Amino acid sequence: MMDAFKTFFDYVNALFVLYMIGYASFLFLAVTVGSSTLYQAKRRNLLKSELWGKYYVPVTIIVPAYNEEMTIESSVRSLLALEYPLYEIIVVDDGSRDSTAQILQKAFHMQQVSRPIQRKVPCRQAEAVFETHEFKVPITLIRKQNGGKADSLNMGINAAKYPYFICMDADSVLQYDSLERIVRPVLEEGDVVAVGGAVRPCNGAEIQNGRVVSYHLPDKILPCMQVLEYDRSFLAARILFDKFNGSLIISGAFGLFKKSVVIDAGGYDSTTMGEDMELVTKLHVFCREHNLPYHIRYATDAICWTQAPETLTDLRKQRRRWHIGLFQTMKRHRRMLANPKYGLVGSISYLYFLIYELLSPYIEIFGLITIVVAFALDLINVPFMILFFLIYVAYSAILSLTAFFARIHTIDLKLTALDVLKAIGLCALEVSCLRFILAFTRATALVGYKKKKNSWGRIERKKIQFK
Amino acid sequence: MRAEMLIYIYGAICLSMIGFNLLYNLAMKRREPRLEKQCEKMKSEVMRQLDAIRKSGAVQPDHLHNLQRRLQKLKNLMAFDRVMQPLCEGARDDAVTQYLAQIRPAMLYLADCYRRRDATQAAYFAFLLSRYIIKKQMPIDSIQDVLLGYIQKQNLYCSVNALQALCAFGDAGHVLAALKLLDASPVFMHEKILTESLLSYAGDHDDLIRLLWMDIDAHSEQMQLAILNYIRFKTDGYQQEMFAVMQDEGKDKELRLSAIRYLGRYTYEPALDALIAFASDRDLSNWEYATVSLSSLVRYPGDRVMDTLKAALHSSNWYIRQSAALSLEARGVDYGSMMDVIAGNDRYAREMVTYRLETQRLQKAGGRR
Numbered sequence: 072m073m074d075a076f077k078t079f080f081d082y083v084n085a086l087f088v089l090y091m092i093g094y095a096s097f098l099f100l101a102v103t104v105g106s107s108t109l110y111q112a113k114r115r116n117l118l119k120s121e122l123w124g125k126y127y128v129p130v131t132i133i134v135p136a137y138n139e140e141m142t143i144e145s146s147v148r149s150l151l152a153l154e155y156p157l158y159e160i161i162v163v164d165d166g167s168r169d170s171t172a173q174i175l176q177k178a179f180h181m182q183q184v185s186r187p188i189q190r191k192v193p194c195r196q197a198e199a200v201f202e203t204h205e206f207k208v209p210i211t212l213i214r215k216q217n218g219g220k221a222d223s224l225n226m227g228i229n230a231a232k233y234p235y236f237i238c239m240d241a242d243s244v245l246q247y248d249s250l251e252r253i254v255r256p257v258l259e260e261g262d263v264v265a266v267g268g269a270v271r272p273c274n275g276a277e278i279q280n281g282r283v284v285s286y287h288l289p290d291k292i293l294p295c296m297q298v299l300e301y302d303r304s305f306l307a308a309r310i311l312f313d314k315f316n317g318s319l320i321i322s323g324a325f326g327l328f329k330k331s332v333v334i335d336a337g338g339y340d341s342t343t344m345g346e347d348m349e350l351v352t353k354l355h356v357f358c359r360e361h362n363l364p365y366h367i368r369y370a371t372d373a374i375c376w377t378q379a380p381e382t383l384t385d386l387r388k389q390r391r392r393w394h395i396g397l398f399q400t401m402k403r404h405r406r407m408l409a410n411p412k413y414g415l416v417g418s419i420s421y422l423y424f425l426i427y428e429l430l431s432p433y434i435e436i437f438g439l440i441t442i443v444v445a446f447a448l449d450l451i452n453v454p455f456m457i458l459f460f461l462i463y464v465a466y467s468a469i470l471s472l473t474a475f476f477a478r479i480h481t482i483d484l485k486l487t488a489l490d491v492l493k494a495i496g497l498c499a500l501e502v503s504c505l506r507f508i509l510a511f512t513r514a515t516a517l518v519g520y521k522k523k524k525n526s527w528g529r530i531e532r533k534k535i536q537f538k
Numbered sequence: 539m540r541a542e543m544l545i546y547i548y549g550a551i552c553l554s555m556i557g558f559n560l561l562y563n564l565a566m567k568r569r570e571p572r573l574e575k576q577c578e579k580m581k582s583e584v585m586r587q588l589d590a591i592r593k594s595g596a597v598q599p600d601h602l603h604n605l606q607r608r609l610q611k612l613k614n615l616m617a618f619d620r621v622m623q624p625l626c627e628g629a630r631d632d633a634v635t636q637y638l639a640q641i642r643p644a645m646l647y648l649a650d651c652y653r654r655r656d657a658t659q660a661a662y663f664a665f666l667l668s669r670y671i672i673k674k675q676m677p678i679d680s681i682q683d684v685l686l687g688y689i690q691k692q693n694l695y696c697s698v699n700a701l702q703a704l705c706a707f708g709d710a711g712h713v714l715a716a717l718k719l720l721d722a723s724p725v726f727m728h729e730k731i732l733t734e735s736l737l738s739y740a741g742d743h744d745d746l747i748r749l750l751w752m753d754i755d756a757h758s759e760q761m762q763l764a765i766l767n768y769i770r771f772k773t774d775g776y777q778q779e780m781f782a783v784m785q786d787e788g789k790d791k792e793l794r795l796s797a798i799r800y801l802g803r804y805t806y807e808p809a810l811d812a813l814i815a816f817a818s819d820r821d822l823s824n825w826e827y828a829t830v831s832l833s834s835l836v837r838y839p840g841d842r843v844m845d846t847l848k849a850a851l852h853s854s855n856w857y858i859r860q861s862a863a864l865s866l867e868a869r870g871v872d873y874g875s876m877m878d879v880i881a882g883n884d885r886y887a888r889e890m891v892t893y894r895l896e897t898q899r900l901q902k903a904g905g906r907r
Contacts, residue, residue, distance in 0.1 A: 099548045106555060110562070117616075118662040120695040123702075126730045184896045187889040189856040202897070204904035258728045259694055261760075462546070469552040476559040480566065 192338025345396015802834025
């Protein structure tokens with residue numbers, strides 16, 4: 072019996088060594104490539120490698136909103152302050168039960184119009200359309216039957232006047248130059264169908280007229296750890312995927328899309344909780360199956376500030392939602408896996424998301440269980456286990472700090488000594504504690520997910536301090 | 539133990555990256571004061587030369603040699619950029635203009651020097667030439683020849699800056715040569731960038747357009763589109779040529795649509811029948827021609843045009859209906875003259891017209907506030 076256990080643990084050891092080598096190598100590549108890309112961008116910036124002319128691509132900003140009375144007015148005001156001349160704002164109120172629509176109508180003197188909207192992608196019926204032309208750019212409010220975020224985005228696409236649209240969250244703030252930055256890849260390459268913006272937690276940042284006037288790490292531990300996690304896991308990894316046109320996700324908080332291609336691909340899927348990832352994956356599939364030349368890019372300097380959840384309950388809700396969305400997308404597009412038709416997207420990006428995002432919580436929990444069993448059977452070298460764990464914590468913490476400092480230094484943000492100490496202390500806590508809590512959350516996310524498939528993910532909102 | 543070793547190695551590399559981050563940060567902190575010092579030195583040098591020009595009409599004899607030597611270093615070039623920027627903004631002092639003219643030999647030397655550097659540095663030098671150094675029609679052909687070399691560097695920013703520098707020179711022949719090189723280059727340049735660059739041309743636009751038109755079919759379709767759009771913004775003298783493009787079924791769709799837009803901006807009576815034919819085309823696969831033609835008909839007078847626009851309101855294509863309604867709105871029609879549509883049986887036409895009239899009212903209200 073003991074021999075059987077030993078053989079089993081040998082296999083488990085081999086599996087985890089491979090798993091860890093893969094993960095460590097990916098993180099290492101992502102952070103080194105990500106950091107060096109940020110430094111190259113900084114150098115280009117210093118040497119004025121920019122498009123200086125007034126090359127404006129017309130853009131529609133779609134803001135889906137559900138019960139956003141707390142944030143919607145300041146959110147639209149922040150959009151009006153963007154330094155870009157050619158855009159329109161469409162707010163889609165997805166049957167809010169609070170006074171989201173009334174607040175907008177009153178604040179922006181909106182009037183009801185009988186606007187015909189062509190259904191190019193499926194969405195629920197519009198109940199009323201309001202418009203105003205009193206501001207720098209036209210603002211439209213569409214009140215519609217409740218159908219979820221994807222359904223609201225589809226309504227926004229149907230009503231959009233311009234050839235490119237931006238999707239964003241109602242509780243986010245775009246940096247003053249973000250539109251100019253996010254359209255730049257469209258001007259640089261002819262076949263760009265989507266561009267992801269860089270989403271950063273705004274907790275701790277003071278933003279005036281879309282500009283960061285002061286920045287420090289958030290006071291609360293949880294958002295602070297998320298700042299570090301965003302840099303290591305999202306910023307670095309997305310830069311790496313961008314290198315081989317392999318991005319499978321553009322955050323729903325800030326992304327630019329070519330409207331005609333999205334319409335041809337069928338628009339957002341309202342049956343999934345991860346409509347942002349599903350759309351990007353679908354665009355890869357659509358373009359490759361129709362042999363269309365395409366690029367999906369990531370603009371590291373197009374910045375959107377968003378509210379990171381401040382309580383563990385909200386954070387777990389958010390991650391649960393992300394994990395369900397990931398599962399649904401991976402399942403729907405499973406034919407991509409290692410399929411030569413999809414090139415590196417199928418063989419690297421899909422595989423990475425499958426192993427290190429979708430299956431990782433189960434693998435990690437399986438690992439913990441085997442440690443407990445091995446300990447009970449006295450088959451574990453405890454000092455080595457502790458040493459290995461410490462190596463893992465130190466390694467992940469170093470990577471987090473590398474990505475964090477690279478980002479901070481390349482965008483000229485100033486940190487205090489306290490911030491630096493906080494970052495060093497919390498990055499270890501994040502990889503040793505928060506990661507396992509979130510692994511458990513993700514591992515249990517799929518239990519009963521079908522019941523909530525079309526609901527909006529609600530986290531506690533704070534009023535945006537837009538000055 | 540091998541996996542552990544691998545993680546140790548990765549960790550060591552990451553630690554060195556953190557070290558690099560910290561050193562980089564320190565270097566950045568020191569860089570700014572150093573650059574400020576260099577700017578001060580450069581400024582006093584340039585001011586001394588401007589004084590010399592005001593007194594004797596010429597820069598000091600060793601200045602060109604100094605510039606050639608010093609500006610080869612990137613940090614000095616950045617300092618020079620910072621010094622020249624305020625001097626070149628707005629109306630230029632005569633001494634500054636003379637100074638720029640007299641340092642041309644040094645710039646020519648440096649242009650050749652930076653052409654051999656990496657694309658980012660080359661792009662930066664081309665940017666400086668386009669912004670500060672080149673004054674309209676300065677006859678320094680040698681720099682223009684060197685700039686053609688910059689266009690071949692296969693870097694978007696380098697090509698854009700070099701093209702803009704060439705446009706700032708105002709020599710049509712070199713601009714045409716640059717466009718040909720860009721056509722042959724694998725670097726993608728958006729037609730908006732091409733059109734904007736041509737619009738910034740400092741020479742005589744009619745001459746440039748004449749030259750571009752002579753050779754237009756030799757360009758790629760994307761380049762032809764940029765040229766057609768440029769012509770639309772600059773001259774009304776190409777109606778006949780544009781009419782021919784519009785009628786040529788062998789031409790690319792975007793080129794024909796651009797020609798239709800031109801004939802909407804500058805009316806051309808012989809084109810009216812063709813425009814009405816496009817606008818009335820029932821074949822929905824041609825909806826883009828119909829939509830653009832409907833927009834172009836706005837400036838053409840007559841009942842036939844009005845009837846065509848009204849008829850298009852009943853199209854089964856949403857974009858055609860919208861374009862017709864927008865054109866009617868642009869012609870200033872009111873509720874009274876659209877009563878037949880508003881009270882008619884076609885719900886889609888009624889909705890579109892009502893919406894446009896409402897929008898018109900809101901826009902006027904917005905304008906008043």
